Amino acid sequence: MTTDTRFASDVESTSPIDQATTEAANDPFQWTQQWYPVAVVETLDPSRPHALKVLGKAMVIWRDAQQQWQCFEDACPHRLAPLSEGRVEADGTLLCAYHAWRFDGSGRCIGMPQSKDKAVEATNCSRPQACAIAYPTQERQGLLWVWPESGEQGLSNSQGRSPRLIPELETPSERVVKLFWNQRDLPYGWDYFMENVADPAHVPVAHHGIMGSRYTDASYYDMPRLREVSTQEGFAFGVTTPSSPSASASHDFQPPCLMKISTTFANGGQLILVLYATPTQPGWCRHIGCQILVKNEAGKTPPGLGFFALPMPQWFGHILASLFLHQDLVFLHYQERTLGQRGRDRWLNEVYTPNPQDKMIITFRQWLEYRAGGSVAWDESCDPTLPPAEYDKDKLFDVWSTHTQHCHYCQTALKRIDRLTAIAIVVAIGLLVAGLMVDARAMAVHVALESSEASLWVAPPLAFWGLMGGAGVMAIAAVLLRKFRQLFYVYRFEHADND
Structure with a gap:
């Protein structure tokens, strides 16, 4: 058996792997005995x-x-x-x-x-x-x-085990502000989800325009270990960024489902990203997440995750989540399939990870390989074969079957948008007809009052232009509503177009 020795002081190498094997044998990770x-x-x-x-x-x-x-x-x-x-x-x-x-x-x-x-x-x-x-x-x-x-x-x-709960949500406090939960089925595996959220380096690049710039914010940082690796309790790493000394961050992996990312600001405020993932079937996972904003002692609320922390209806936040989730979805879907097509067992032998930003990813892959059986323990009724890559982008970026059909809020909002669209179309037609009638009446009056030698054309009255303008506004509103409703079904994203 070959062992990975990259960052030997921070990730498990020969001796720690032997220790991990012994620990797993004495206290193995049981996939079915988890919440x-x-x-x-x-x-x-x-x-x-x-x-x-x-x-x-x-x-x-x-x-x-x-x-x-x-x-x-x-x-x-x-x-x-x-x-x-x-x-x-x-x-x-x-x-x-x-x-x-x-x-x-x-x-x-x-x-x-x-x-x-x-x-x-x-x-x-x-x-x-x-x-x-x-x-x-x-x-x-x-x-x-x-x-x-x-x-x-x-x-x-x-009854002998508690779910991976968030302590900040257990005791009500005026300082703790929990934003809405969001749920999404994602077309890549549970392990690739956890790998992704253990990787802060991708954030300003993959989420360019929302969480920084790919050109100015992709920089060096270190990831010191904060909690030692445990088969049952996972591990934690910090993020030390020389360019941002005013904030400190930690990534805490608690198997099988939680990555808790905490950022503490210089004034004492804290942003907590709660990122759950449940392995549903090969090549898929269900993500449930939220933001928690912890005010400092002076009562000041810290910044959240981009514009997603702004006050908004829950359904609107759910739909806008596609703008963020689809930015790295395409990478994770295809890289999982690429590794699967190679037919090789060890992730660590297929990648090149020379920088310290990959410490936590390497540790996660070693935890999975040496402490949790190497992969998700699928039910015996499940075919473990990884589905092929999806090249139809409309299917890959599907929102309806991965969220909307499961969300009562979003289905209700979609019905209201359809109703508003229908109303806008009816009003636009009504205003158009009314405008034409006003113009025709003005023309008829003009013809009746003028001699036969007078011009038969007269400029439409002001009311005509008002009604035509209203009809145009309603027609534009209907078009925009129909375009917006597509977010409930499909949201396509291309990095080549994200300048």
């Missing part, structure tokens, strides 16, 4: 079930009669039809829309209408084979968390 954030609760429509995947396993989440969100395997025990295609009934049960079997929040079957009579139905429903497979869930800090291990063992194990 994963799967949804922002307030954006979910509680009137219907929602399909999702965790570790490649198909699941469905839905809200029961006690207003609690539940998670089942997305397969009815009868004939394995997807429960996500079913209905949440008025009594708070989940109905399979294939044969109308019904389930309560625990997964117990409480209705089987094809049974001969009520006694037979009760007997059939009481059998373990009739139960849906349920997974532990909990709601914390506005997120729905799922433990992807079922049965009594899963319930017992889940």
Whole structure:
């Protein structure tokens, strides 16, 4: 086995790797015995079930009669039809829309209408084979968390571990300002997401125009280790930038789902980026994130992440997130596929990382290889084959299926925009017709009052121009609204056009 010795004092080399192997053997990282954030609760429509995947396993989440969100395997025990295609009934049960079997929040079957009579139905429903497979869930800090291990063992194990929560959100404080949660399914793997957010060097380059300049801000910095590597608890690195002595930053990786990036400013204020990622299926992950602004003792709010920290409706922030997420999406999607096509096992042997900015990325890849089995432990029902690269940019930059269809806020906003567009078109047509009628009436009056030898043309009255101008404004508004609504479906981005 070859070992990587780059930055031997900061990343694991021969001796630390041997130690990591021993630690992993004694206390291995268990992918299924973890809490994963799967949804922002307030954006979910509680009137219907929602399909999702965790570790490649198909699941469905839905809200029961006690207003609690539940998670089942997305397969009815009868004939394995997807429960996500079913209905949440008025009594708070989940109905399979294939044969109308019904389930309560625990997964117990409480209705089987094809049974001969009520006694037979009760007997059939009481059998373990009739139960849906349920997974532990909990709601914390506005997120729905799922433990992807079922049965009594899963319930017992889940009670002994807490989700990767944010301490600043646990205790209410006037100094802590949490901005909205955002959720997005991304067409690259969980490991590439974590690698990306462990890499501050890409920010002013890939996010040119939003988070700095690729020409002036791509500069040297160091990344000293702040917390030693642990199989279960991850690690942390700082960012030391000679050009920005007024702020200090840290990147804290807490497996399996959290990268917490904290920037502390000279006046005591702090910006915290909470970046969660859940491995959903090969080549995909679900990202949930937010900004937290911690005021200093004088009550001054620190700057946030570009214009995304400005006050705005939640749905508007969700849609604008494409401007940021799609700037590095294309890199991560294709580099993952490029490495997959090479068919080689070790990431560290395929890349060249000579600068200290790559310390945390190397450490993350070594943590994954030596402490977490080398890759995500996909469910046995999941084909681990990486999907091919997507070269249709409209599909690669899809927003509808990766966000809008899962977000109640954005669907509501889209309906309102469509309604406003229709109103603008109707008003534009009405003003146009009214203007033409005013002009025709003025012409008729002119002809009636003048002799036959007078000119038949007269300048339209002022009211005509007012109505025509209003019609033009409404028509432009309709066009702009139709262009804006495309952000709910597709947002294409090309770095070559980003000057």
